[in-house]
Amino acid sequence: MPTAHEVFNTRFVKAMNERNYDEYEALLTDDYVGEYPQSGEVIRGAKNARAIVEHYPGGLPQDNIDTRSTRIAATDARWVRTPTFTFVRAEGTGNVGVSAVRARYPDGSAWWVVNFYELRDGRLARSTTFFAPAFEAPDWRKPFVEQREAPAER
Template sequence: MEDEQILEALNAHWQASAAGDINTEHDIYDDDVICDYPQSGERIFGRSNLQALRGHHPGKPSGFRVRRILGKADIWITEYTINYQGQTAFTVSIMEFRDRKVIHETQYFADPFEAPAWRSQWVEPIE
């Protein structure tokens, strides 16, 4: 699969996720996908379980913004923010493709934190 096709599939996936289109969102996954959430120690086996888990999330996203997508060949990384019930999570998704479908995804979620004042002379705020 060419990089442009994967990027197109990823853009469709993230747009569907942001719109709450759970069926289109999960078209990108292989039936036997494995999705890991290392921070909670969970592993989800199979597209149907992943879709069911996400479909039963008690709070629908109220905001979603892809910051950037990087990748080549079979490994792709997406950085994005997602808002659930007034809380922003900075998220990284690492996807491994085979035969035009995601066979493994790992997602990391991080809460925002206040930047310490002592380093203000060396940094600029990110919008």
């Protein structure tokens, strides 16, 4: 049986992938605070968080394309599909949790998104999000590790 953290994160990722901005915003508290430590940005309020995902460069026009199963790429002169996300894992105790998500961006790059978060009344109240690109393992570590299939495509 899925945990409350798995259920929440599954809904969150689904809203992102389906570009369901109303659902996305409803999953955040009105006074939501999100931090991106790598860039120094702080997002205040659910409306600003929604605006960020709605205004992602190269956003997809709303038409009859099934965004759940179609990946679209194009030149810089044309629109491209915004990032697609795959929920990987969520762990938490009470209202505090951490999640891992794989992201595929329009340029084809694969990233890990790790989010430390706090829920309030089943909604996201606070988050600290880190973005990390997938990369090839360096040769110098080969004698000390086992290589498995990379969990995020590079």
